[in-house]
Amino acid sequence: MALRWLWMLVPWRGDWNPRSKSPGQEEERHVRANDRDYNERFSYADNHIKTAKYNVFTFLPINLFEQFQRFANAYFLVLLILQLIPEISSLSWFTTIVPLVLVLAITAVKDATDDYFRHKSDQQVNTRQSQVLIKGKLQNEKWMNVRVGDIIKLENNQFVAADLLLLSSSEPYGLCYIETAELDGETNLKVRQALTVTSDLGDDVAKLADFNGEVICEPPNNKLDKFTGTLFWKDNKYPLDNEKMLLRGCVLRNTEWCFGLVIFAGLQTKLMQNCGRTKLKRTSIDKLMNTLVLWIFGFLICMGIILAIGNTIWEQKVGSNFWEYLQWKELTISAVFSGFLTFWSYVIILNTVVPISLYVSVEVLRLGHSYFINWDRRMYYSRKATPAEARTTTLNEELGQVEFIFSDKTGTLTQNIMVFNKCSINGKTYGDVYDEFGHKVDITEKTPCVDFSFNPLMDRKFRFHDSSLVEAIKLEEPLVQEFFRLLALCHTIMPEERNEGELVYQAQSPDEGALVTAARNFGFVFRSRTPETITLYEMGQAVTYQLLAILDFNNVRKRMSVIVRNPKGQLKLYSKGADTILFDRLDPSNEELMFTTSEHLNEFAGEGLRTLALAYKDLDEDVFDEWMKKLLFASTALENREEKLGALYEEIEQGMMLLGATAIEDKLQEGVPETIACLTLANIKIWVLTGDKLETAMNIGYSCNMLRDDMNEVFIISGHTMVEVRQELRMAKERIMGPGKDKFSSGLDMEKTELYSSDSVFEETIIAEYALIINGHSLAHALEADLEQILVDVACLCKTVICCRVTPLQKALVVELIKRHKRAVTLAIGDGANDVSMIKTAHIGVGISGQEGMQAVLASDYSFAQFRYLQRLLLVHGRWSYHRMCNFLCYFFYKNFAFTLVHFWYGFLCGFSAQTVYDQWFITLFNIVYTSLPVLAMGLFDQDVNEQYSLRYPNLYRPGQLNQLFNKRKFFTCTLQGAFAVTIATSLVIVVSAQIGLDTNYWTAVNHFFIWGSLAVYFAILFAMHSDGIFTIFPNQFPFIGTARNSLNQKIVWLVILLTTVVCIMPMVAVRFIKADLYPTHTDKVRLLQQASRRQGPQEQNFRRVRRTSSRRSAYAFAHQQGYGELITSGKNMKVPTASTSTYPLSSPARGNSVVKNSVVSGTTDAAETNSTGFRRESDQNQEVTVEDLEAR
């Protein structure tokens, strides 16, 4: 714990960088299996991994070298050296060395600890065991001893030790399954298949030992999804691609064993090559502080020069006459030389303007703020026992300045859980809960769930609240049974039954999983399947259906069907699909039911649910036989096979009988809409960047309240070419700016556009709300240099921006774009490996923890379990941090200027001789002891506005975004104030204490203790240092004996102290009062309100109630229902959210166009994008994965 504390104290994160050993030279890789001598000629990297930076001997020199590369450390080192020169030394060396050594030591300890853990994790990884085929025998070897060209054996659930070429496996056809979650964050299994020639080797060790194939392939690179090579074996050539590779970091699944040939090892594996360097993130305050320190340094030099010139002149004019009293050998050289020396003396004396304690204090503050985040119970997610964690301690105040949030969708906004929520069976809806008066009841955690205990095969996690459906099942209503039978039969899921009754469904899409799981719980358990049969347990009875045909899903058909023969011998076609599609193919007798069902569908869609319509058809044996023949014929056709099949499917999927519809909820995380609404009020723009499809993304947009029915327009950019995208963006911009106003082409600079948008369009954008939805392939064009300007313009005019089907790389590019163009603080939040790039790029990266993958969390700066905690992190912690840090810096600069400038003025009185006014103990202790604790206490505990009000008035967040609390102007004010407050010693301590009292908004006991304590300590130390005792021990160090006693005895001294204090403090009080009185900021107002409400205790209750009734949740619900009702009455159909699912993009072109006039949402767009199974897939896997992620397991 202590160690952890120490390394958290230090700001910079370990930025180790596993450099590969000059891969540049290697142009082609030759690997011969089982031939170490041959492979050693190329000196490939072995499987030993070293991520540590130091060893015992190199630690001190390297670490010190690194530390002195920091400006501040080097500066203080130079000061220290200067102080050792007696001619210059105006202060004793201990004034500098004590804090310097302290800082260096803390940093060194932190670095050492970090490196120790790296050593440990390296060690742990390097000594993992793997079975290597050596000299014809399988031997256990440590990972680090594995060489390129070795053949190793992997067993189920083992980590792959190096990048392997798959040779053979336990599964037929040399297949093997791997999980690549560590690499790309996808948790679904992937298949790899060995070459047939090598898979024939099987697990015959002797044959494998004889295998002497040679692989010639590409040199090591970081492309996770590409591999090209050739295997030469027995005079044959076999091409190799990525489908035959097992990469380090994968886990073998569902495969008993497999053998592989090591191609890349250790640092040359793709995983290690992908270990992006963790960029050191710095806050804008940090950067500003550095600039200011440089300025101050310049200022210091200026003062030094002025004083040095003064000294030269003085020595010439006055000093030379004073010679008799003040002989000095060096002076005989020249007055200019004396001036030169004086310059350095003053640099030493005035160094307190850039006090080393500034850096230490800032780190302490940030550490404290980080701890407050870690300790916050309101960011603790009890269900997963995950507290919030500040993984980086250096960014806290920037949390108070965020302007853009880039959020992932899946797992961040949503829980990635599809829940079978409602259904409509034969014109009757199920799923809503009504109370005894027939009113709909909101479903909460406490709503009782339906008891499925009658079903031994149920999934315990499944929850359903409407018991009427179970009753219907129990009454064996045939249509209800048929409904669930359809769900249990019509899908492409693979069941897995590890133990009796422990069914696990391997679903390609979570929607299907949800539907089949629902059927399972309602007593239609899909138990197993073979290519020809499907076995269900219908109400506990095993029933096997013959599977005759699967009419698979694609994006044009938007439906899938199965044809089965039930045990009674009846032929049935079961179909599920988009309602619009299915409704066209129904038997005319269904019209009435269709009407009712479509009403229900609208209702479901209005609630943001994804819907599917279900239908069945009884088939005639002869018709089917006939059709089957045609199908067989068509499936062997060489030309236009797809079309012919499609036509055949179409032919049989006619005249179906409607069964009903399902509604699936893509469950949002708790409180997401409210959080988004609140953050929007805080003027933070939230962009959703998701790999999901357009419809899904839009659906979530609606349910998150980011898209609303009352928005003026939703622009959808989905052009495929540069020209189209440009056209669409231009049009969008024109629509927003109003026709004819758009005189700005993409070439115009930002300021102008902003200026423009801020006056004439400003009001319009307030009233009019636009949304922009952009597709991944369009984004690729829009991100090019020509279009990015107009993209930024349009996007920033829109309230909501959603980018769908974006690759991880594009996510990072979008963040980068905003960083570049807007100079705004960006925050990226995500949960998966595909968000890592974005998280690393943004100023602040937030990872959602408590999920399966750890990549995002490990790459992030902050992590917590729920999206909604973001609100608290930003509006409470971030705001406080920012506020505290700014006040702290203002005060700190003020204090040090007040402290140091005395010497400047005194220079004019003491012949520019660099004589100090204070004794040096005062100088040493002033920053460290006398004045550090109160300001630290303020920096840690101050709250201008308490948390309730911070959350209630998100507008209070604004100053942070505008950088209002600490900027260069503010800095000058502080320093001016400091220059004004030039007083001496005791009164200085009192003045700065009074000032901190004035600056403190939130006087906790700690503040009281520190402020009064510091004063007390000051006087205690003062008297101690000026006491007889200490003088008799060190007469030379403490010559100020008796001064305190003698001077503080005099009443006039106290009168002077009182006067100077008042003179220094009152103007500030007056100015602040006038400001707060005449131009109150939001903060001032809220503080007043807060104070008023505190005085009248009961009123707070009142406030809360008011807040509840006007809660955004209900507002959101109203907005949606209102829009929905309007649509019903207006006779139009529902908008886009009506029809959208993740698996089956159902929105028809006609509907899409009714909303989105200038865009092309059509099936064809998606058909091109989605592969035929509708599998969700991240196309770009080229992302950074750090080794820690992998090795952490």
Next chain:
Amino acid sequence: MMASSYNAKDEDGHLPGSVGSGGPGAVKSKKPDNTAFKQQRLPAWQPILTAGTVLPAFFMIGLIFIPIGIGLLVTSNNIKEFEIDYTGVDMSSPCFSCSQNYSWNSTSACTCSVPFTLDQPFESNVFMYYGLSNFYQNHRRYVKSRDDSQLNGDKSSLLNPSKECEPYRTSDKKSIAPCGAIANSLFNDTLELFYNHPNGSKITIHLEKTGIAWWTDKHVKFRNPGGNNNNLSSVFRDTSKPVNWHKPVYELDPSDPDNNGFVNEDFIVWMRTAALPTFRKLYRIIQKKKDNMTPTLPPGNYSLEVTYNYPVRSFDGRKRMILSTISWMGGKNPFLGIAYITVGSVCFFLGVVLLIIHHKYGNRNNSADIPN
């Protein structure tokens, strides 16, 4: 789940089980402790600058400071102070000739007599100061040119003074005692005061030469080496006198062993360096008469007899003699009183201005228009 309820729930609604398990020895939960400190809910006083607090503060300060200032000014005005410059810059000055042939080396003393007149009687104890102008006792090289442990009677430092004393550390291969530039430049004019009685007689005014240094300096900080050894000349045998001195340190006041050597009060006063180039140092005290009836210094003609040793002309310095009475606030200092009055009035005035501004333009009802 209700929108606004989750905050409240998370705040106090940690699962009932987790509360019970908080006892000692229970499994350590990752849930943060619910302490006021960790949850940043420490009770606190949150002052705000409002009209209700700021304006009265300004008026109060005004009302308190003005009387104090008046009091200080009156007190200061009641203090009598007399100052005379005896540098001898002008040809007409009695000390002109002395100032012309100044030198540290001159062995023969030059004396001059400066007449002056007091118009008002000086009551109570009168303090006699010498003042120097343009004398940089605050120069860094000067200030550090001393060895405090030598002055504290440390034997080894006596014979081997600190390097800081250079170039006044050794002379003739013997260490200098007291070493350093400060000691070397000890003010060595002798001032004597005579009252020219109207009847023509010249009455010597008794000048008290002890009690002018701080008690701590005299008894703790400065000590002769060898403790109470009365034979100072033997103690200082192996040392040399500072170059500019006419006599060694053990002859500073041979008449009084308690005021000789390092503990000589004139020396101690000199060694406490002044902060500004123009300064005054206490030289003598004129005790008030015992009968308390006649003033310590009645009005009339006086003459100041100066043994002119201390050269200041080279650096345009001035030498002054100051006579002053003191009060509870020390010496004459009209500035402080004026400053108090000024600050007090300014505060009061500011209070009025702020009141007007607040009344006319201030937002007294500004909590109503907070957006969102």
